[in-house]
Amino acid sequence: MRKINNDRYLNIPWNPEPLVTEVALLMMMRREPISPFIIQLYDWFEHPKEFTLVMEYPEPCETLDDAMSRRPWSDMFSRVVMMQAVMAVKVCYEHGVFHSDIHAKNFLLMKNQLKLIDFGCGQLLSWNGYESVTYRGAPGYCPPEILTEPRFHAVPANVWSLGVLLYELSNECLPFYDTTDIEQAEFTFQNRNLSKYCRDLIRQCLDRDPSKRPSLEQMLQHPWFKVGLN
Structure with missing residues (x-):
């Protein structure tokens, strides 16, 4: 995900720093019980100009x-x-x-x-x-x-x-x-x-x-x- 000027950030309870919205909400969805009806985020990394999200990859779909x-x-x-x-x-x-x-x-x-x-x-x-x-x-x-x-x-x-x-x-x-x-x-x-x-x-x-x-x-x-x- 490329960083853009109007990226929205959210504060979630257990994280000390605000997270970009996509990451913050997917982190919320990682809490138990995990649902089979929601795509899963496995890990993420922040770089100077972009974010890398390591996602579940359902195949074929x-x-x-x-x-x-x-x-x-x-x-x-x-x-x-x-x-x-x-x-x-x-x-x-x-x-x-x-x-x-x-x-x-x-x-x-x-x-x-x-x-x-x-x-x-x-x-x-x-x-x-x-x-x-x-x-x-x-x-x-x-x-x-x-x-x-x-x-x-x-x-x-x-x-x-x-x-x-x-x-x-x-x-x-x-x-x-x-x-x-x-x-x-x-x-x-x-x-x-x-x-x-x-x-x-x-x-x-x-x-x-x-x-x-x-x-x-x-x-x-x-x-x-x-x-x-x-």
Whole structure:
């Protein structure tokens, strides 16, 4: 990683010096219990003009975005993928990390297993919320409160992004075309064969009101996740 002038640094509890964000959050994720759904940092080194990160190297793998572009998805496989995506975000919270850039390019897919990558846009978890101007996630996955309110909260923002991901998995396109659509939370389903349970979960996650979106635990308890899975 090349050093740039606007690199962000974070203080983590057990480290005396601030660390660049990517390293700081991956160090947080190294604490036990280590999750199979999170990419692992093994070591890192700082040089005058760059950082070297020694990372887990899953092989063979591809990004979820690349995988979606090459083949259609069954409802069952979408459930397997989404369950792991939700669990990856949940593990981040358990480690005090807010990954604010949840989207298809930030998941690696190895056969049937996901790994969440790229923590450079993240922040330390704060239950008091964040100023909207600090949000650094992908525009197409951005929740409406980022555009309309001065502050936002981690869980509703991530649930919205997961809802966009589920829509993309099941409709082979993004639900919103521009910021106006996002602000109004207006979308239509392109896949006419989508089950009523999947539609319902997407609608819940993409509710314009962040207080009405489900929690991660409620997502995992939704009937769509219960069909055909044990």
